[in-house]
Amino acid sequence: MKKESILDQLKEYRGIGYYPFHMPGHKRSNIEEGLALPNPFLIDITEIEGFDNLHQPEGILKESMKRAAQIYGSDETHYLVNGSSCGILSGICGCTSPGGKLLISRNCHKSVYHGILLNQLQTEYIYPQIIKDLGIQGGILPEDVEKKLKNHPEIQAVVMVSPTYEGMVSDIEKISQIVHRYHIPLIVDEAHGAHFSFGEEGEFPISALQKGADVVIQSLHKTLPSLTQTAILHMKEKYLGKEGMERIRRYLSIFQSSSPSYVFMISMENCIRYMEQKGRKRLSQFHQKLMDLYEIQKKLQHIIIPGNEWIGQAGVYDKDSSKILMMPESSRKNGVWLKDYLKVFHHLELEMCTERYSLALTSLLDSQESLDKLKRGIYMADQEIQGEERIPLNISQDFEAWNTTSAYTIAEAVDMPSQLERLEQCAGRLSAEFVAVYPPGIPCLVPGEQISHKMVEALTRYWKIGLTIMGATVQENGMFLKVLTEKDERVTVYSPTGV
Ligand SMILES: Cc1ncc(COP(=O)(O)O)c(C=O)c1O
Helix, strand or coil: CCCCCHHHHHHHHHHHCCEEECCCCCCCCCCCCCCCCCCHHHHCCCCCCCCCCCCCCCCHHHHHHHHHHHHHCCCEEEEECCHHHHHHHHHHHHHCCCCCEEEEECCCCHHHHHHHHHCCCEEEEECCCEECCCCEECCCCHHHHHHHHHHCCCEEEEEEECCCCCCEECCHHHHHHHHHHCCCCEEEECHHHHHHHHCCCCCCCCCCCCCCCCEEEEEHHHHCCCCCCCEEEEECHHHHHHHHHHHHHHHHHHHCCCCCCHHHHHHHHHHHHHHHHHHHHHHHHHHHHHHHHHHHHHHCCCEECCCHHHCCCCCCCEECCCEEEEEECCCCCCHHHHHHHHHHHHCEEECEECCCCEEEECCCCCCHHHHHHHHHHHHHHHHHHCCCCCCCCCCHHHHHHHCCCECCCHHHHHCCCEEEEEHHHCCCCEECCCEEEECCCEEEECCCEECCHHHHHHHHHHHHCCCEEECCEEECCEEEEEEECCCCHHHHHHCCCCC
C-alpha cells in the first residue's frame, strides 16, 4: 500500500477502516463541540500582538496556564508543545546540577536517560518488582527508594514512571514522603496517566500530583482528546523552592521550540476545559464500559487479561484499567500473533505487542461499539487458540538481564571509542548505545552498561520474532551492537595531548 505521500497513504489506511486502540487518545473520532478544531491553517499563528509568548507568558497564555493550574491543583502548570519528553528533560536538568547524581526507576522512558546524558549525571537505579506469573514489571517499592537515599546522600532528585505502559501504578504517596524526608524533589513521569486527574476515586488511580510529587509530567495526547505532541508539566513549590521552579522554567525555554504551535496550545486548552466541564462524567461512563469489557475474562480459556487482582502485589499500588493487556497462553501463539490477528481479522489496530502480550489503549472517546468490537475480537482470538497446549510463557527471567553493572556514566560512555560487534559476541562487553525494544522505548541497555549473556539471549529472541530493536544494527549477516572498545582507550579520548 506504499503511496507517494504520507497523506495519500493515510487516506488509504483510513479507507480500510482500522479502529485505533492506540494513541492519540482523541481516536480521530467522536470529536465533540469544544474539542473540534477548525482547518489548522486558520488557527496557525505566531506570537503576534495579543497572543502572548510561551517563553515569557504575560497575557492570554499565562491566563490559560493559570486556569489549568487551578483545575489540576498545582502551583504552576506549563503547556508543552514538544511532548512529555521536553518536560522530563526540563524537570531533570532543573532539579540536578551538572555531574550530580539522580535516582531513577530503571524502567524509565528513554527521555529520562537523555536528561541524564545532557546533564552528565551519575545514576543510581531502583528496579521495579516483577510480576512473575505474568512476566511483566510491577511497581517500585517505597523501601527500595528509602534504602538508596540512605546509602547515597548525594542524590539530588528522584525520577520514576507511574503508571507504566502496562498501567501499573506505584505507591507515590509513600515514596514522596520518603523522598521529602531527604529534602529533595520527586519527579513523576505520568505520561500515560493524564486522565487520572479527572477520574472519580475508585475508578482510575489518583494522579501523582495529588499524592505529593513535586514535578508531574503528563502527555495529554496519549490518553485524552488532544493533538499528538501536546503535554503538560505541573510543579509544586514546597520542595522545589522558587529557585528550583525558575530553573525548570529556564530549561523548558531551552528544550521547547521557539515557535510553539498555537494549534497545539488551542488543542490543550480545549482538552483541559472539556475534561473539567464534561470529561469527569464521561470518564465515569467510560470506566463502567471498561468494567463491562473486563467481564470477558470469565469466558477466556487461553488469554489472560490482568485486572485489579494484581493490586497489592509486586509493588503494584493501583492499576489503570484503560490499558487492556492481553496475554495469550499457548505453545504457538504469542503477543505478536494476537496483535496481527486482531488487525487482519477484526480491523483493530493495537498500540503495541511484545512476545508476552498485546496492548490496546482505550480512552474516554472510544464508543461502546468499538469496545464491543474489541471484546468480540478477544473472544474470537481465544477460540482460535482452543485445543493448543497451554504453556504460560515465562519470560520474567529477561528482567534479570537488566540488573547489570555500569563501568562508566552514560555521558562518559557515549564519547568513548566504539565498534560494532556481532550480538552473539557481546556478552561481557560494555554497551556504547541505548538499546530499546520499541515501543515502548525503555532502554534495556544504556551506554556504559555491561551486556550479560541473558541480555544477548533475550535480544536474539526479540529479533527473531520481529520486534523493533532501536540502537541495534541489522546487517545481512546478523545483528550487531555498538560496544566500547578496550577500556584503556578512554585515556586516549580524554587526554588533551591525544596520548
Ligand atoms: C513512559 C513514557 N514517558 C514519556 C514518554 C514521552 O512522551 P511524549 O511522546 O509525549 O514526548 C513516553 C512516550 O511514549 C512514555 O511512554
